Amino acid sequence: xxxxxxxxxxxxxxxxxxxxxxxxxxxxxxxxxxxxxxxxxxxxxxxxxxxxxxxxxxxxxxxxxxxxxxxxxxxxxxxxxxxxxxxxxxxxxxxxxxxxxxxxxxxxxxxxxxxxxxxxxxxxxxxxxxxxxxxxxxxxxxxxxxxxxxxxxxxxxxxxxxxxxxxxxxxxxxxxxxxxxxxxxxxxxxxxxxxxxxxxxxxxxxxxxxxxxxxxxxxxxxxxxxxxxxxxxxxxxxxxxxxxxxxxxxxxxxxxxxx
Amino acid sequence: xxxxxxxxxxxxxxxxxxxxxxxxxxxxxxxxxxxxxxxxxxxxxxxxxxxxxxxxxxxxxxxxxxxxxxxxxxxxxxxxxxxxxxxxxxxxxxxxxxxxxxxxxxxxxxxxxxxxxxxxxxxxxxxxxxxxxxxxxxxxxxxxxxxxxxxxxxxxxxxxxxxxxxxxxxxxxxxxxxxxxxxxxxxxxxxxxxxxxxxxxxxxxxxxxxxxxxxxxxxxxxxxxxxxxxxxxxxxxxxxxxxxxxxxxxxxxxxxxxxxxxxxxxxxxxxxxxxxxxxxxxxxxxxxxxxxxxxxxxxxxxxxxxxxxxxxxxxxxxxxxxxxxxxxxxxxxxxxxxxxxxxxxxxxxxxxxxxxxxxxxxxxxxxxxxxxxxxxxxxxxxxxxxxxxxxxxxxxxxxxxxxxxxxxxxxxxxxxxxxxxxxxxxxxxxxxxxxxxxxxxxxxxxxxxxxxxxxxxxxxxxxxxxxxxxxxxxxxxxxxxxxxxxxxxxxxxxxxxxxxxxxxxxxxxxxxxxxxxxxxxxxxxxxxxxxxxxxxxxxxxxxxxxxxxxxxxxxxxxxxxxxxxxxxxxxxxxxxxxxxxxxxxxxxxxxxx
Numbered sequence: 001x002x003x004x005x006x007x008x009x010x011x012x013x014x015x016x017x018x019x020x021x022x023x024x025x026x027x028x029x030x031x032x033x034x035x036x037x038x039x040x041x042x043x044x045x046x047x048x049x050x051x052x053x054x055x056x057x058x059x060x061x062x063x064x065x066x067x068x069x070x071x072x073x074x075x076x077x078x079x080x081x082x083x084x085x086x087x088x089x090x091x092x093x094x095x096x097x098x099x100x101x102x103x104x105x106x107x108x109x110x111x112x113x114x115x116x117x118x119x120x121x122x123x124x125x126x127x128x129x130x131x132x133x134x135x136x137x138x139x140x141x142x143x144x145x146x147x148x149x150x151x152x153x154x155x156x157x158x159x160x161x162x163x164x165x166x167x168x169x170x171x172x173x174x175x176x177x178x179x180x181x182x183x184x185x186x187x188x189x190x191x192x193x194x195x196x197x198x199x200x201x202x203x204x205x206x207x208x209x210x211x212x213x214x215x216x217x218x219x220x221x222x223x224x225x226x227x228x229x230x231x232x233x234x235x236x237x238x239x240x241x242x243x244x245x246x247x248x249x250x251x252x253x254x255x256x257x258x259x
Numbered sequence: 260x261x262x263x264x265x266x267x268x269x270x271x272x273x274x275x276x277x278x279x280x281x282x283x284x285x286x287x288x289x290x291x292x293x294x295x296x297x298x299x300x301x302x303x304x305x306x307x308x309x310x311x312x313x314x315x316x317x318x319x320x321x322x323x324x325x326x327x328x329x330x331x332x333x334x335x336x337x338x339x340x341x342x343x344x345x346x347x348x349x350x351x352x353x354x355x356x357x358x359x360x361x362x363x364x365x366x367x368x369x370x371x372x373x374x375x376x377x378x379x380x381x382x383x384x385x386x387x388x389x390x391x392x393x394x395x396x397x398x399x400x401x402x403x404x405x406x407x408x409x410x411x412x413x414x415x416x417x418x419x420x421x422x423x424x425x426x427x428x429x430x431x432x433x434x435x436x437x438x439x440x441x442x443x444x445x446x447x448x449x450x451x452x453x454x455x456x457x458x459x460x461x462x463x464x465x466x467x468x469x470x471x472x473x474x475x476x477x478x479x480x481x482x483x484x485x486x487x488x489x490x491x492x493x494x495x496x497x498x499x500x501x502x503x504x505x506x507x508x509x510x511x512x513x514x515x516x517x518x519x520x521x522x523x524x525x526x527x528x529x530x531x532x533x534x535x536x537x538x539x540x541x542x543x544x545x546x547x548x549x550x551x552x553x554x555x556x557x558x559x560x561x562x563x564x565x566x567x568x569x570x571x572x573x574x575x576x577x578x579x580x581x582x583x584x585x586x587x588x589x590x591x592x593x594x595x596x597x598x599x600x601x602x603x604x605x606x607x608x609x610x611x612x613x614x615x616x617x618x619x620x621x622x623x624x625x626x627x628x629x630x631x632x633x634x635x636x637x638x639x640x641x642x643x644x645x646x647x648x649x650x651x652x653x654x655x656x657x658x659x660x661x662x663x664x665x666x667x668x669x670x671x672x673x674x675x676x677x678x679x680x681x682x683x684x685x686x687x688x689x690x691x692x693x694x695x696x697x698x699x700x701x702x703x704x705x706x707x708x709x710x711x712x713x714x715x716x717x718x719x720x721x722x723x724x725x726x727x728x729x730x731x732x733x734x735x736x737x738x739x740x741x742x743x744x745x746x747x748x749x750x751x752x753x754x755x756x757x758x759x760x761x762x763x764x765x766x767x768x769x770x771x772x773x774x775x776x777x778x779x780x781x782x783x784x785x786x787x788x789x790x791x792x793x794x795x796x797x798x799x800x801x802x803x804x805x806x807x808x809x810x811x812x813x814x815x816x817x818x819x820x821x822x823x824x825x826x827x828x829x830x831x832x833x834x835x836x837x838x839x840x841x842x843x844x845x846x847x848x849x850x851x852x
Contacts, residue, residue, distance in 0.1 A: 017734045017764070019670075020757060034667050041657040048624065048653045052646070055631035074632075075573065075625045082621045086660050090614045094607050096666035101603035118428070118521070137519040149519075182520040183422040184533055186598075186673060190739035190757065195669050197599045199533050200421055201515025204600060217754030221673040222599075223415045223743035225422060225429040226341035230746075232754035 020191045023216060023237065025209035026100055027193035033093050040085070105175035105207035110168065113177040115148055116185030116198045119227030121218060122147050123166045125250065126159075133157015137181070148181075161250050166218065166235040168210050169243035175207045186222030189235055197222055210237040295384035300391045301369035302704070304361050305697075307398055311357035314402065318350040320776050323769040327762065329746045341430040343745035344413035348431075349404070351416030352439065356446055357398050359551035359689045364488070365394070365453045367554060367696050368481045371703065372457065374807030375475050377466025377818045377845065382459040390452030393445055401442035404435045412436040415743060417540055420513035420533045424505045427520050437506070440499050447496040454488035457481055466806070466845075469820035472575060473844065475805045476824075479578050480557030483585035484550045490589065491543040491550075498539035505531070512536075534600050541592035548685050549588040553581065555692020556623055556652075559645045562695060563627055564825030565803050566642035567634035568839035571825050577626055580619035587616040597665040598672050606665040613663035620656055624649065639801065640714035644695030647722050648688050654726075655683025658733070673743075675761075676736025679729050687725045694718075694782070701786075702800050703807060707793030710785050717781040724775035731768050735761040802841045809845040816847040 022031050113124040113132055126132050133154040140149035150157045168174050178187055180198035188195040191214075196206045220231035238246060293299065324331065325338045325346075332338075338346070369387070373380055381387050404411040409430040414422045418439070426433040461474070461482045474482075504510040511529035513536040518525045564571045571577060593601055593609030601609075627649050636642055658680040662668050671677060701709045740747075740761045747758050747765060799808040804824045812818045827839040 017738065019737050020739055030666055030670065033664075034661070034670065037661045037664070037667065041661060045654055045657050048628065049650065051628045052631060052649060055628060055634060056636055056646070058633050059635070074629050075576075075622070078625055079618065079622050083618050086614045086617055087611075089660060090610050090664060093664035093666045094610060097603065097606060097610075097664070097669075100666065100669070101606070117519075137517055137524045140519060140522070182518070183425070183428050184419050184599075186741075188673075188739075188741070190670070193670050195598045195672055199600050200518065201530065201532060202534070202600060215753050217752070217757045219739070219741050219754055219757075221741045222419070223344065223347075223413070223422070226339075226344065226413060226745075228344070229340060229744040229758075230750060232750065232752065234753055 020216075021212075022191065022193060023210060023212040023214065024192040024194070025211050026096070027191075029096055030193050033096060037089060037093075040089070044082075100208070101206075105205065106173045109173040109175045109207060111175050111177065112166065112168070113179065114166070114187055114198065115179045115181060116187065116220065116224070116231075117147075117181040118183065118225050119220070119231040120164065121166075121185075121187070121220075121231070121233040122162050122164060123233075124148055124150075124160055124162045125247075126156075127161060128159050129156055131156040132177070133160050140181070163250075164233065166233060167243065167246055168235060168237055169240040170210050170213050170237050171240060173207055173209045175205055178204045178206065183224050184222050185220050185224050185231065188219045188221040189216055190219065191216040192235070195221060210235075213237045213239050213242075295388040297369045297373055297381045297384070297387060298704075300387055301366055303391050304366035304369060304394070307395055308358045308362035308366060308693075311353045311361070311398060315350050315353040315358060316776050316779070318346045318353070320773055322346045322350065323772045325745070326747060327766045327769045329748060338745075340745035341413050342410065344415075344743060345405075345411035345431050345435070347743055348413055348415050348418075348439075349401075349411050352401065352443075354686065355416060355547065355551070356443065357394075357401070358693075359685065360450060360488075360547065361394060362693050363554035363558075363689060363696070364457075364481065364484050364550060365390070365450070367477075367558075367693075367700070368453075368457050368485075371700055371807045372460060372478065372481060373464065374703070374809075375478055375805050376460065376464050377469060377806045377809070377820060378460065378464035380464075381456050382463050383456045386452050387456045390449045390456065393449035393452065397442045397446035397449060400438055400445065404438040404442070407434040407438060409433055410435055412439045417544065418502075418536075419540075420502060420505065420536050421518060421520070423536075424502060424514050425518065425520050426506065427523065437503075440503055440506075444496055444499045444503075447492040447499070450488050451492050451496075454485035454492075457485035458489070461485075465820075467817065467819045467848075469806075469844075472578070473820055473823050474578075475844075476557040476560040476571070476574075476577055476581065477554065477805075478557075479581045480553040480555075483581050484553045487546045487550050487585050487588060491546045494539055495543035498536060498543070501539075502536065534596075537596050537599055538592070541595040542589070544595065545592045546585075546588045548681070549584055551685050551689045552652075552692070553584065555648060555689050555695070556584075557581065558692055558696055558699070559627065559648045560623070560630075561805065561824060562641055562645035562699060563630045563636070565801055566639060566645070567630055567636040568802070568827040568829075568841075569630055569634060569825065570823075570827070571626070572629055573626060574823050576622065580622045580626075583619040584616060587612060587619070591616055594663055594665075594668070597668045603665070610663055610665055614660060617656070617660055617663070624653055624656075639698075640709060640711060640718060641695050641699035641801070643715060643718045644691050644698060647718060648691040648695060650722070651683050651691060651725065652688040654730075655680055655685075655688060659684070671736060673741055674736035675732040675740045675742065678742055679732035679736060682729050682732070683725075687729065691721075694721075697786075699801065700807075701789065701793075702796030705790050705793065706795060707789055708796040708800060709789045710793060713781060713785045713788075717778060717785065720778040720781065721775065724771050724778060727771035728768055728775050731764045731771075735764050735768075740765075799841075799843075802838065804841050804843045806843075806845045809843065813847055815850055817850050819846050819848050820844050821846050 111126050115122045133156040134151045135149045136151050178198040180200045185198045187198050194208050216235045218233040325343055411431050412435045413429050413431040422428045501512040505513050511527040511531040513531050513533050516527055516530040590612045594613045597606045698709050738761050798810055824844050826842040829839050
C-alpha cells in the first residue's frame with residue numbers, strides 16, 4: 001500500500017536527475033571537469049566489471065595461474081596508467097581550485113557579508129562607504145530590525161543594511177564574507193557551484209561571478225539543528241542596470257520588510 | 260545468537276588447541292574462566308554487532324520512509340525534525356562503531372586469528388575479555404541515549420561543535436549528547452584493548468615457521484587495522500574529553516570566546532575553534548574507514564585464492580598495499596574539510612595524498628582481477644560475497660577520486676553523492692565482507708554449513724537492492740540534494756523546488772532500501788536454521804589452506820607452518836571438472852621430546 005502511495009505521488013513532482021544549470025563564470029570549467037571525471041570513472045567501473053565477469057566466465061586456462069608469469073604486464077602497467085590518470089585529473093582540477101581559492105577577490109568586487117544562524121541566512125551590504133561596521137552579539141535583536149547586532153556607534157555601520165535575500169548584479173565579481181553566529185552552517189548555492197562552511201568565531205571569504213540573471217536557491221549543507229532542512233534563502237541575480245536601481249532603493253534600517 | 264551446544268560439541272571433537280596438549284577435553288564453557296575464551300568473545304562481539312546492525316537498519320528504514328512521507332506516522336508516532344536527525348545520528352554511530360568496527364575487527368579476529376596463527380588462544384585473554392565487556396557497556400550507554408528527555412543527539416555521527424558543545428543548540432544535545440560522548444569514550448578504551456591484544460597475538464603467538472611473509476592477508480589486515488585503532492582511537496578519546504570539558508567545565512577548546520545561541524550570549528575565557536574538532540575527529544574518522552574495510556579486503560584476497568584454487572600473485576605486494584593503505588590512511592583526513600574552513604593550499608595537499616591512497620586500493624583490485632582471470636572459480640556462497648565485495652568496492656571506490664578533488668567537492672560536499680560513495684565503499688563493501696566471513700567460517704563455529712541455496716538467493720537479493728538503493732543517490736547528489744534534511748516536501752521557494760525535484764528518485768531509493776532490509780530476514784532464517792539443522796560440514800569444507808582449518812594436532816606432534824596460504828596443485832587435466840589438491844600451510848612435526 002505504501003508502495004502505491006509512493007507511486008501515486010511520484011508523478012506530482014518535477015523530477016531532477018542532474019545538476020541544476022550553471023549560472024556562474026567559473027562553473028562552466030567545473031562542470032566540464034566533473035563530467036569528464038564521471039565519464040572516465042564510469043568507464044573504469046565498466047572495464048573492471050567486464051574483466052571480472054570475463055575472468056570468471058571464460059573457459060579456464062590449463063595452467064592454474066595463467067597470468068602469474070607476467071604480473072608486470074597485467075598488474076603494474078595498468079597501475080601505472082591509473083596513477084598517471086588520477087594525478088592528471090588531480091592536477092587539472094587543482095588549477096580550477098587554485099583559480100577560485102588561492103587568490104583573493106578583485107578589489108572592485110562587490111562585498112556582501114553572509115551570516116548564518118539557526119535557522120536563517122542574513123546578508124549585510126556595506127552601504128555607500130563600502131565598509132562593514134562593528135557588530136556586537138549583545139545588540140542582536142531581529143525584533144528591533146538589527147538581526148546581526150550592528151553597533152551604530154561605529155560610523156561605518158550606520159549605512160550598512162541587512163536583507164534576508166541575497167541580491168547581486170550579473171557579470172560582476174562578488175566577495176562573500178561568511179560568518180556564523182551560533183553553530184557551523186554550510187553555505188551553498190548549487191547553481192553557482194559554490195559551497196563553504198560558515199564557522200562561529202572565524203570569517204571566510206569566497207568569491208565568484210554570477211552570469212545568468214534569475215532566482216537561485218541557497219541551502220544550508222551542514223547539519224545545524226532541528227530546523228536544518230528549513231534553512232534556505234534565495235539569491236536573486238539582476239542585470240546590472242536593474243541592480244543599480246535596486247541598490248538605490250535600499251536604505252539603512254529598517255532591515256526588515258524589504259526583500 | 261547465544262552460544263549453543265554445536266560450538267562445544269565441535270570443540271570436543273576438535274579442540275581449539277593446535278599443540279600436543281589435548282588433555283583437556285571438557286567443553287570450553289565448562290572450563291574455569293571460560294569467559295575469556297576467544298571463541299565466546301568472538302560470538303559475543305558478533306552478537307553485539309547483530310544488535311547494533313538490527314537497530315541501525317531499522318533506524319535507516321524509518322529515515323527513508325520519513326524522507327518521502329514526512330507527514331506519515333510509523334506505529335502511531337510521527338517523526339519530528341529533531342527525531343529524524345536523531346535517527347540519522349544514531350544510525351551512523353551504531354553502524355560505524357558497533358557494526359563496522361566491532362564485527363570485522365574484534366569479532367572475526369577473535370574467531371579465527373589464533374587459529375590462523377596456529378595458536379591456542381589470543382595472547383592476552385583477560386585484556387580481551389575486558390575489552391569485550393567494555394564494548395558491551397558502550398553499546399548499552401549508546402542505546403540509552405534514545406530514552407533520556409529530549410532524546411538522542413541530532414548533530415550527525417561527526418558531532419561538529421558548537422552544535423555538540425552547547426546543550427542549548429538543540430534538542431538531544433543535552434543528556435543525549437552526554438551519553439553519546441560517554442559511550443564513545445568507553446568504546447575507545449574497549450577497542451584499544453582489543454587492538455593491543457590483536458597486535459601482541461600476531462607478534463607473539465605465531466606457530467613455528469609462520470613468518471610475517473607467510474601470514475594470511477586476513478592477519479595482515481587485522482594487524483594493520485589494530486595498529487590504526489591504537490593510533491587513532493586515542494586521538495578520538497582525547498577529543499571527546501576536550502569536548503566534554505567544553506560542555507561542562509566552561510573551557511573553550513572548540514568554541515570561540517563569545518557565543519550567541521538562541522539569543523543568549525555567553526563568554527568564555529580562551530578562544531577555541533570548531534575546526535580543531537574537525538581536525539581531531541577526521542584524523543580518527545578517515546582511518547576508521549580503513550579499520551572497517553581492511554579486514555574485508557584481506558578476507559576477499561584469501562577467498563579468491565581459496566575458491567579459484569590459485570596462489571595469490573605478488574603476495575608480498577599485497578602485504579605492502581595493506582600496510583600502505585593503513586599508512587596513507589592517516590594522511591588524508593583533510594579531504595573531509597575542503598570546504599569546512601581548511602586552508603586552500605592544504606586542500607591541494609590533501610587532494611594529492613587522497614589520490615595516492617587510491618593507488619594501493621587500485622593495486623588490490625587489479626590483483627583480484629588477475630587472480631580471477633580465466634579461473635572458473637567455485638561459486639560457493641562465501642565466494643559470491645567476495646565477488647560482490649569486489650564489485651561494490653570498485654563502484655564505491657571510483658567516486659573517491661572525484662570527491663578527492665577540492666574543486667569538485669566544492670559542489671558535491673555533503674550531498675547525497677557523498678552518501679552514495681561511503682555507503683557503497685564502507686557500508687556495503689564492509690558488510691559484504693562480514694557476510695563472506697560468516698558464510699566461510701560458519702562451519703568452524705557450528706560444525707555445520709549455511710544453507711547454500713538460501714545463501715545464494717540472499718546474496719543476489721542483497722547485491723541487486725544494494726545497487727538499486729545506493730546508485731540513484733549519485734544522481735540526487737548531483738542534483739544538489741543535501742544530507743540531513745528531515746523534509747524534502749513542503750519547503751517554500753526555489754530551494755524547496757530544488758529539494759523536491761529529487762523526490763521521485765528518493766521514493767525509488769526508499770522502496771529499494773525497504774526491500775534490501777527485508778532481504779536480510781533470509782539471512783537470519785538461514786543462520787537460525789543452519790545453526791541447529793544445517794548439513795554437517797567436514798573438517799575443511801572449502802579445501803582451504805590456512806591453519807584455522809587444520810585438523811587436531813596428533814599427540815606428540817607440533818603444528819608448523821610450511822609456506823604461504825593458497826598453494827594448490829592441479830590434479831586433473833581439466834581444472835573445470837577436477838578439483839585441485841590443496842597444499843595447506845600446516846604440517847605436523849614429531850616433537851623433539
